[in-house]
Amino acid sequence: MKKYINPKKSDWLKILARPTQSFEAVEPVVNEVFKAVKASGDSALATYTEKYDGVILSDFEVTQKEIEEGSSKISEDLKEAIQVAKSNIEKFHAAQKTDRVEVETMPGVECWQEKRPIQKVGLYIPGGTAPLFSTILMLAIPAKLAGCDEIVLCSPPDKQAELNPAVLYTAQLCGVTRIFKVGGIQAIASMTFGTETLPKVYKIFGPGNQYVTVAKQWATKFGVAIDMPAGPSELLVVADDSANAAFVASDLLSQAEHGVDSQVVLVSTSKTLIKNVEEEIIRQVDDLPRKQIAQRAIENSRLIYVEDDETALQIINEYGPEHYIVCVENEDFYIQNTVNAGSIFIGNYTPESAGDYASGTNHTLPTNGYAKQYSGVNLDSFMKSMTFQKISKEGIQNIGRSVELMAEAEGLQAHKNAVTLRLKELKTSPLERGKSAKADRGV
Template structure:
C-alpha cells in the first residue's frame, strides 16, 4: 500500500483516483455478444454458456427438483444464518415503505403520488470465484416487499450445469419466481431483450465483473433500466489513535479480496496507527486463501496521514467511497458530516462484513465515486412514483390564467387553448 503523509489539497484528486483499465476491446466484445443474443435468443445464450462457463446446457431454467436437491446440500446451520440475514434485511427494507399524502396546492387543486412496483425485475448474481448468495437476499427481499410480480434471477452454473446450492436456498427463502443458469454478458442480454426461455425485464439489478458492468451500461442506453453504474468494490476507513489496528487491517483486507481491481483507503490522524495498520495488513494478508487477489488490490490502495478529523472527513467526502468505516472516538459527530458514501459503519465493531451479510442494510452500493449522485439499492429502487392531480372548477379559476400566460410565453398555443376552453366553459 502506498503511504501518503500530509497531502496538500491539490494532491487529493490523485488520492481519490481509481484504477484505470482500457475498456475498448472489452466494450467491443460485450457489444458483439449482446447483438447475438438479441437476434438469436436461447441459441446464442447456450453458445456463450459453452464458451465462457464451459457447460453444455439442454435447458436454461432451474427446475423445482434442482432447488429441492440444493436444500439437502446446505447445512441447517447455514440455512439458519441465511434466514436470519433475510429477516433483518426484510425488516429494514419494509420500514422504507412510502406513505402518500394528498396535497391541496390551491383551492380545488389536489395533487398526490402513488408508489407502484416495477412489475418484472431481473437480478444478476455472480457465481464464479465467490458465489454471492447474500446478494440474492439483498436484491430479492426488497423486490418482494415492493410487490414486484415477477422476480427473474440469472446466475452462472458450474461445469456440471449446477447452480451453487446456497444461491438456490437463498432464492427460495427470498421468494424468487424464476431462476436461470446463465452468467456474464449473456445473462444481462437475455434479461434485457428476452429470449424463448427468459422473459424481458424492465430493470436489472446486481453486481458483476467488468464484462457484466459494461453489458449493463450498454443495455441501459435504450433497452432496460439498471440499478446504478458501478465498478470494482472499495472501502475507506477513518481511524484515529483510539482505533483497533487489527480491526482496521481486517476491514481493508475484507474489501481487497473481492478482486484485483478493488481499492482500499485508510485515512488517519495518527502516525502510530498508520504504522501499526501497515504491519497488521502484512500479517493478516499471509493467512488469506485469496492472498494473491488481495495483494494485487493493495497495489492500488493507500494509507493517508492527515492533520485533523475534519480533514480526514473532507478527504473521505471527496473520495465518495462505496463503504465508509469510521473508527474514531467522535464517530457520531463525524457521521453527521458525511455527505458522500454508499453505506457507513460506525464504531469499532461495525465491520463492513456486517452490512454485507446480516445487519439489514443493503450491500448493493454505488462505487467509483458514484456515491456523489447515487443511492444504494433500497425499496424505492423497485418502485415508480406516479403522480396524480384533480382539478375542480375552482381549481381552474385558481391557476387557469397563470397556465395560459406561461403557455403563451413558451409559444405553445395548443397548451394554452387546453386551459382556455375550460375557463370559457365555467364562465
C-alpha cells in the first residue's frame, strides 16, 4: 500500500484516484455488444457468452429442474445462514415502508402522494471469481416487498454452463421470477432491449466490473433506468489508537479480495496504528485463498496519516467511500459530520462483512465517489412516487385566478383558458347565479 504523511490538500484528488479505466476506453466495447444484441437477440448472446465466458449455450433460461438440483447441493448450515440473512434484510427493508402523504393545500385543493412498484426489474448478479449470491438477497427481497411483478435475474455461467447452486437456491427463496445464464455487457443489453428469450425490463440493479458499470449507464440511453453507477468495490477505514490493528487489516483485506480493481484506504491520526496495520496485512494475506487478487488490489490502496480529526474528515468526504468503517475514540464527530458515504460501520466489532451479508442493511452501494450524490439501494429504489390532486368547485375558484395570472405571464394562453372556461361555467351555473342574486339583495 502506498503511504502518505500529511499530504497537501492540492494532492488529495490524485492520491484518492480510483484504479479504474476511463469510460472512453470501455465504451467502444459496450457499444458494439449493445448494437449486436439489439439487432440479433439470442444469437448475439450466444456469440458473446462463448467469447467472454467460454461456454456454448443455446438455451439461456434456467429450468425448474436445474433450480431443484442446484438447491439440493446446498448444505443445511448454509441454507440456515441464508435464512438468517433473509430475515434481517426483510425486517430492515420492510421498516422502510411509508404511508400515503395527503395535504389540503387550500380549501378544495387536495394533493397526495402514493408509491407504486416498478413492474419489471432486472437484477445483475456478478459471477466470475466470486458468485455473489448475497447480492440476490439485497435486490430480490426489497423488489418482492415493493410488489414488483417481474423480477428477472441474469448471472454469468461457469465453464460447465451452470450457475452456482447458492445463486439458484437464493434466487428461488427470494421470489425471483425468471433466471438466465447471461453475464457481462450482454446481460445488461438483453435486459435493455429484450431478446427472443429474455424480457426487457424497466430498471436494472446490481454491481459489476467496469464493463458492467458502463453498460448500465449505456442502458439509460435507451430508456431503461438503473439503480446507480456501481463498479469495483471500495472501503475506507478511519482509525486511531483505540482501534484493533488486526481487525482493521482484516477489513481492508476483505474488500481487497473482491477484485484486482478494488481499492481500500486507511486514514489515521496514529502512525503507530498504520505501522501495525501494515504488519497485520502482510501476516494475514498469506492465509487467503485469493491472495494474489488481494495483493494486486492492495497495490491500488492507500495509507494516509493526518494530524487531526478535522483533516481526516475532509479527506473522507472528498473520497465519498462506498463502505466506511469508523473505528475511533471520537466516533460521534465522524458520524455526525460525514456527508458522503454509502454505508457506515461503527466500532471495533462492526466488520463491513456483516453489512455485506446479514445485518440487514443493503450492500448495493454507490462507488467511485458517487456516494456524493447517490444513495444505496433501498425499498424506494424499487418504487416510484406518484402524485395526485383533486380540485372541487370551491377549490378551482380559490386557486384559479393565480393559475390564470401565472399562465398568462408565461405566454401559455391555452393553460389559462383551461382554468378560465371552468370559472366561467361556474359563474353561469344556476347555483352560482342564485348565490349572486342573493348577494345583490344583501342576503
